Amino acid sequence: NAGVTQTPKFRVLKTGQSMTLLCAQDMNHEYMYWYRQDPGMGLRLIHYSVGEGTTAKGEVPDGYNVSRLKKQNFLLGLESAAPSQTSVYFCASKRTGGVDVTGELFFGEGSRLTVL
Amino acid sequence: AQSVTQLDSHVSVSEGTPVLLRCNYSSSYSPSLFWYVQHPNKGLQLLLKYTSAATLVKGINGFEAEFKKSETSFHLTKPSAHMNDAAEYFCVVRLTGGGADGLTFGKGTHLIIQP
Numbered sequence: 001n002a003g004v005t006q007t008p009k010f011r012v013l014k015t016g017q018s019m020t021l022l023c024a025q026d027m028n029h030e031y032m033y034w035y036r037q038d039p040g041m042g043l044r045l046i047h048y049s050v051g052e053g054t055t056a057k058g059e060v061p062d063g064y065n066v067s068r069l070k071k072q073n074f075l076l077g078l079e080s081a082a083p084s085q086t087s088v089y090f091c092a093s094k095r096t097g098g099v100d101v102t103g104e105l106f107f108g109e110g111s112r113l114t115v116l
Numbered sequence: 117a118q119s120v121t122q123l124d125s126h127v128s129v130s131e132g133t134p135v136l137l138r139c140n141y142s143s144s145y146s147p148s149l150f151w152y153v154q155h156p157n158k159g160l161q162l163l164l165k166y167t168s169a170a171t172l173v174k175g176i177n178g179f180e181a182e183f184k185k186s187e188t189s190f191h192l193t194k195p196s197a198h199m200n201d202a203a204e205y206f207c208v209v210r211l212t213g214g215g216a217d218g219l220t221f222g223k224g225t226h227l228i229i230q231p
Contacts, residue, residue, distance in 0.1 A: 105219075107159030
């Protein structure tokens with residue numbers, strides 16, 4: 001009963017390094033999301049995907065790239081990490097979007113990234 | 117534009133006493149409203165949701181919330197707090213028919229349970 005799995009759970013980077021966060025879901029959900037969580041800020045949407053091969057920008061997309069080559073996976077990349085990207089990153093998935101009456105997001109347990 | 121305001125960043129109650137977490141929203145359209153809970157070092161979990169059916173919504177773990185359109189509020193309550201209710205709670209608003217992602221998260225309320 002895996003649900004949404006994020007790897008890695010922790011990572012420390014130096015400024016300018018690159019890395020990729022992997023999100024995998026086993027619920028056959030169409031929609032996937034990447035959020036960042038910062039103290040006192042709630043969750044802010046970075047990028048999202050409405051299906052395999054599609055991605056779109058969210059509220060705070062700068063400095064990040066994403067790919068959805070397979071339906072079950074959603075990758076978040078940092079090409080040149082900056083200290084401002086120190087955060088906890090959450091991946092989430094949802095069965096459908098738009099007028100989906102459930103609206104329930106299923107979250108992973110988070111990936112804590114520190115950029116020195 | 118839609119927004120959501122959680123009126124308290126921290127709420128502290130004693131075990132066994134009622135819990136009230138306040139949420140006000142701003143939306144020009146019929147909203148869907150959610151409460152999510154986040155326990156330490158965990159992801160968010162859906163507590164309950166309002167999607168234009170009954171205005172009093174019951175969720176998991178004894179929580180409930182009432183949608184009040186006239187007050188644009190969706191406050192979360194529980195009659196008797198338990199120690200394992202200590203967590204971060206997020207109120208979330210979504211526009212009905214609002215595209216791929218119309219979700220707006222509140223900044224969270226940290227619930228502290230005193231023994």
